[in-house]
Amino acid sequence: MPGNSDIKFGTSGWRAIIGRDFTFANVRLVSRAIAAYLKTVHRSSFIVHRKRSISRTTSGVRRPTVVVGHDTRFMSEDFAFECSRTLAEEGIQPLLTREDTPTPVIAYEIIRRKLAGGINFTASHNPYCYNGIKFSPSYGGPAFPEITNEIEKNINRISTKARNLRHENTKRSGVKIKYIDPKEKYIKRIKELVDLKALRKLKIVCDPLYGTGRTYFSNILRRTTYDVRLIHDWRDVMFGGGRPEPDAETLKELAAKVKAEKADIGIATDGDGDRFGIIDSDGTYINPNAVVTLLVYYLHKTRGWKDAVVRSIATTHMVDAVAKKYGMETIETPVGFKFIAEVMQERDITIGGEESGGLTIRRHVPEKDGILACLLMAEMVANEKRPIKQILAGLYRQVGLFVPGRINLRLTPEMSRNLRNNLIKPFKDIEGIKIIGKNTIDGTKFLLEDGSWVLFRFSGTEPVARVYAESSSAKKLNILLNAGRKMVQ
Incomplete structure (x- = not known):
């Protein structure tokens, strides 16, 4: 079982191998961390008493409500149910889908019902041995970095004892799981x-x-x-x-x-x-x-x-x-x-x-x-x-014709250093084509005089550089991609 610090939320949430890192204990941990985030965001509408949570304030504002779904992976429905029980224990109202549900449907349900958020148990296009938790806030889209950073902080704050709690407080919270069919x-x-x-x-x-x-x-x-x-x-x-x-x-x-x-x-x-x-x-x-x-x-x-x-x-x-x-x-x-x-x-x-x-x-x-x-x-x-x-x-x-392409380059530490050093050099051209612009909002993208471009991005999870390019012919595209390969040497 990984430590709390090993659970990281990427572009589409947290993914891990079932049974190794993706366990019921870690599902409870992440669910509590999401619940803590939601309660912080909705603090004005959430009153906590010594023994129970009140579902409405005196102004009639609802408690945070979250739709919970899952994909077709092994035990996804069981993980979704475990998450729902944990949310209920924390005073969050879970709406659990009756069957496996696509992520865009979860997103639409968040917006349609004006919910606090949604959680889908899925590893998307990853191999069968993976599962994951994809959290969407109240706007129905992927969580922005400032949100996932807060959830990660909550994960690291939650103690080992709290991680292993098994729903002792569910009855005390007064919240029951509700089932929905959003189809x-x-x-x-x-x-x-x-x-x-x-x-x-x-x-x-x-x-x-x-x-x-x-x-x-x-x-x-x-x-x-x-x-x-x-x-x-x-x-x-x-x-x-x-x-x-x-x-x-x-x-x-x-x-x-x-x-x-x-x-x-x-x-x-x-x-x-x-x-x-x-x-x-x-x-x-x-x-x-x-x-x-x-x-x-x-x-x-x-x-x-x-x-x-x-x-x-x-x-x-x-x-x-x-x-x-x-x-x-x-x-x-x-x-x-x-x-x-x-x-x-x-x-x-x-x-x-x-x-x-x-x-x-x-x-x-x-x-x-x-x-x-x-x-x-x-x-x-x-x-x-x-x-x-x-x-x-x-x-x-x-x-006109646009031919895009991409290659992945597996890097040794030396190759990674070479590429990073090369990318900051004052290049004037790539393979004889003049550079007219440079974009660094995500990686390094060179804009070329003939309308072609080359983009270098480092993976955040493995020693890989991704080289994207586009030109007006397959021949020119291959020249640019080969130039990308040379940059690591």
């Missing part, structure tokens, strides 16, 4: 955002990768079209022996099924339904960079939206080119959807997206929604009446 309210919201009737024109193959998207896709698509095929649409805590990550490698079976069925589109989500994967009618995997770009075009065309487009620093600049064509501002953020969510707290946006396969749209949740992304892409294919690659080719003709 229908979320589906109603999806109907407001997507033209589901258009999907009746399509043959769709859907792969939820044994995850939380399976019952949602089944409910939405089978109400909409008779021509839908679902694969991997049952619970398998081992995820078929693979990773529930909707990338080109994992979706090979979906791609083959799309071709065999002569379907119009293949759609997929990861374990907790926040990331998306898209397959074109010929079985081609569509890069998330292209998906975000296509939806900038499509949402402007069909909805007339002209609000800002938000993307991470590692996402294609084709987004910028298409947005500029329509008179839309582009805002660049550090990597991590919480930074896109932060922009959404301040202003309306058309779309926010990142190259790792997450996006959301105007006046929806400030959280990645893979289900929504898939359905919007299906709507686009239905209304455009042509394959995705043809739509993308039309955009290339208008704004």
Whole structure:
């Protein structure tokens, strides 16, 4: 069992291996730490007596209420129940979902019910041996660093004795677990955002990768079209022996099924339904960079939206080119959807997206929604009446070709020092292409005269440097990525 200081909240919460670090004791510990944070935030509406907590103050303000969900991983429902019991003991009202629930649904429930926050037990796209706790505050998006820092401080303050308490005070708190089913309210919201009737024109193959998207896709698509095929649409805590990550490698079976069925589109989500994967009618995997770009075009065309487009620093600049064509501002953020969510707290946006396969749209949740992304892409294919690659080719003709790529470099201590030293040198060019700008909001990004760019980011959890690049051809892209490799020497 790890010490308290070993529990760290990253971009999407805390993740660990089940049975090694992810244990019931640590779930209770983290749950108490989150409860302590919530009680601090809502102190004015929380009265603690010697023996019990009052659910309302004299002004009628509710006690903090939190929705608790889980994905399809081994024992996720048991961990969620343990968390709910712990929250109840601490005087927090838990609303426990009756079945596994996607993260964007948890986010929508927080906003719809105006809750203090939400907790989802998921390790997202990680392998089956992991589980995790994803905490979302009252705004429904990923927790900002100042919030996760407070939770970590609470973890370190809670004693070993308190960590091992097993609900002795549940009756004394007077709080009971309430059960909810958020599915229908979320589906109603999806109907407001997507033209589901258009999907009746399509043959769709859907792969939820044994995850939380399976019952949602089944409910939405089978109400909409008779021509839908679902694969991997049952619970398998081992995820078929693979990773529930909707990338080109994992979706090979979906791609083959799309071709065999002569379907119009293949759609997929990861374990907790926040990331998306898209397959074109010929079985081609569509890069998330292209998906975000296509939806900038499509949402402007069909909805007339002209609000800002938000993307991470590692996402294609084709987004910028298409947005500029329509008179839309582009805002660049550090990597991590919480930074896109932060922009959404301040202003309306058309779309926010990142190259790792997450996006959301105007006046929806400030959280990645893979289900929504898939359905919007299906709507686009239905209304455009042509394959995705043809739509993308039309955009290339208008704004030029953008070819993004990424490599991961495993570093020795010496290589890491070399790279850090090289990045602060006063470079004038990369492979003969003049540097015209440098961005250091997250890593080091060099902007080049011909519109190309190269980004270097160090992993916060392993000795790895990630090199992202983009240029106007695959040949130029490879030259830039190779230049990135040389930087560690």
